[in-house]
Amino acid sequence: MVHRIFTWFFLLTLTISTQVHAQTSTLRVGITEVPPFVMQTEDGRWEGISIDLWREVAAGMGRDYEWVPMSFNDLLAATENGDIDVAVGALTMTADRESRFDFSHPFYQTGLSIAVPPVPEQSLLASLKALISWQFVSVILALGALLLAVGFLLWLVERRRNPEQFGGSAAEGIGSSFWWAAVTMTTVGYGDKAPVSFPGRLIALVWMFAGLIMVASFTAAITSSLTVSNLRTGIEGVGDLPGKVVATIGQTASQRYLEEQRIRYQPYPDLTTAMTSVAEGKSDAIVYDRPLMQYRNQQLGQQRLTILPGVFAEQLYALALPEDSALRAPVSQQILRVTESEDWGAIQAAYLGSE
Template identity: 70%
Template sequence: MPNLKRLFTVTLLFFLSFQVLAQSQTEPLKVGITSVPPFVIETDDGQWEGISVDLWRQIAEEMGQDYTLVPLSFNDLLSGVESGEIDIAVGALTMTAEREALFDFSHPFYQTGLSIGIPPGPEQSILTSLKGLLSWEFFSVVVALAALLFAVGFVLWLFERRHNPEQFGGSTAQGLGSSFWWAAVTMTTVGYGDKAPVSFAGRIIALIWMFAGLIMVASFTAAITTSLTVSNLQNQINGPTDLPGVTVATIANTASEAYLQDRRIRRQTYPDLTSAMRSTAEGETDAVVYDRALMQFRNQQEGNPLKILPGVFDRQLYALALPEDSPLRGPVSETLLEITESPAWEAIIDRYLGGSDAQQ
């Protein structure tokens, strides 16, 4: 009789445990998401897709797990994982030591990093240089210099026309022409010596003009160089070492802002990636620094207004986030690894990034 009672108790406990386990398995998981294209995208009809969403759907299908997507803001998503209000967070969450102390991560599913976007520069060619010569800036410099040469030559001619008629005499046009020629060769330090003032006042003017000519030549050379420059400041940015000294657009409270702040790079923060990229395209900032995959996707959506420089820096890993000590961590990570090692994962990446070099 005692044995029968013990058997009944064990059977009852097993049945109750089975019921609790079955109930926990059939209860849909709360999966938190936040819009981060191309990892989490809300379509026009209110559906959700993206790299991370498609990955999670395959994981849930392999595990036979029901779930409910719960849209949240980014801050609510992190706090929801930490408190256990949601069972798993799906998005573009960077694995950091600070976050690891608050909740757990699955195995990483995506490696990315920061990249630089700059306005597309003009193609360098002879035609581009000729356009610089025909620009208004270049023309205005030439006109201003000619006016100055004429003014100096005119003053010299007033003093030399009577004291030195052999070199600055003749008709008014001939005298002014000779003095203009003298002012030009003196300024350029060519000094052929064919014409030289002989009066005291003329020599004083010549002495002053010699020193002023040095400054004038330097200024004129700088003006010509500026007008003929075929690549502007943005086109001189080829990598992160070129960022100091320019103004960089980024998004506030992100890994990209932290990178710029740590290196004391002048930055301008914006509320979203689209605003940051448009500021660079419109010339308000010199470059934009952000996650490469996200910036590539947004650039395609906006019609490629920027040139995304090749390569990444400050590499980062993306993973799914779960509450600390979640029993789902092991099964989710195992299934995630199986999927990311299959051709199906490459198909997902190609679908949203078009086979780009974002994952390196």
């Protein structure tokens, strides 16, 4: 009887001791740098939306913790194996991950967005630069050569039959024919000069009809020259992505989305490299989490992209914990407390600004 009581007392003491230790031990918090949710400053401190959130959660639970920095793939494996107590970052809740470990209550709702090459502002200076571009100059030279050829041909057949209008020296006669070809092509037709011979009038008739085509082509060439630097890639939404080369980050929800939609993509190791590839014309667009692109875009300077409005393939960010973790309920409770407070909006605005 005494032995049973001693055994029961020992087990009870051991259980209480284990629970107390579990509630007072320092938590191992795995993190991976993913601005603006997890970032390391130059002096080694950690900050970001998720970092600030966890500090509030830990304070609410009265728990001490230590940061355990690691790569993204190692972070998922460590969570699944129970090597860390909680993973803090910008983890998207997916069915595949839910089968490997548990998620807390979500703290951030977002989605994927599209960023395209920067669209330069239209200005008088940009238009003047376009006017001196090689494309514009080549069109002018080609048109001038054609006018000279038509004028020379007309001068050959009119110089003897119509010396009053196309006579004189060769330079004077060709100059008059060049002038006639120009005013006829533009349909201005001052009437100061006109061919009188049958071959000359035949040339004039053909040139009148050709002039209509020439004016339309010339106008289109000028318009293209003035606006070519202001054209987008033609991507205004998800429906425009098929047939384009889309940059993204490997092993992410954005890559899975592109695969499901059968959109050709090029994976990159990090967000900066992927966005730079779009700015440099190596990719037509990038598809990735909107807040991450929004923050990183501020760091690109002259290579800043244009992030299209709206999101798709909506996502939820949450903290990750090992399966059946006792921390799941208290962590979720504290997340609800923080995200429902008035300070939560200020925390997000401090890192993301206002769109």
